[in-house]
């Protein structure tokens with residue numbers, strides 16, 4: 001199951017920090033996830049097992065009027081490559097587009113082939129390269145998703 005977290009979902013923040021650490025996503029601590037949950041501009045979507053509600057993935061955005069930025073995204077390694085990441089992102093993008101978000105940006109390590117493939121499959125396009133963005137060695141790629149115009 002996939003759901004949008006609210007400030008009441010603080011119980012999951014340690015789990016989210018653990019998933020971030022284990023998967024190699026942006027290394028947010030429990031406290032950072034807690035802060036994020038309290039921000040009105042932040043939207044955090046979680047995926048969890050339907051029966052026990054055990055959370056195993058998240059995707060985070062900050063939304064500014066009709067623009068959003070994807071700030072963190074991870075699936076627990078044991079659950080990767082089962083299309084949960086794709087389902088989670090699809091849910092989140094549908095939600096944001098329904099809230100009138102028109103543009104979404106994100107920044108990805110150019111060597112992260114899997115994440116880049118997923119973003120490209122959803123229509124994100126490369127708009128800039130940030131030279132040596134990661135540890136002063138690996139380039140970052142800034143990607144942009146533009147909502148299709150309604151006829």
Ligand SMILES: CC(C)(COP(=O)(O)OP(=O)(O)OC[C@H]1O[C@@H](n2cnc3c(N)ncnc32)[C@H](O)[C@@H]1OP(=O)(O)O)[C@@H](O)C(=O)NCCC(=O)NCCS
Nearest residue numbers: 023025073074075080081082083084085086113114115117
């Ligand atoms: C990126 C991440 C969230 C994706 O979640 P996931 O559940 O593993 O991804 P999915 O199973 O939905 O999709 C994987 C897709 O990538 C493909 N893939 C897997 N490994 C790949 C590789 N090395 N190169 C290219 N594509 C690859 C799969 O074939 C699949 O494509 P398909 O839908 O056409 O079959 C997850 O792998 C993760 O947490 N990674 C570590 C953190 C991270 O990189 N976050 C993104 C930061 S920008």
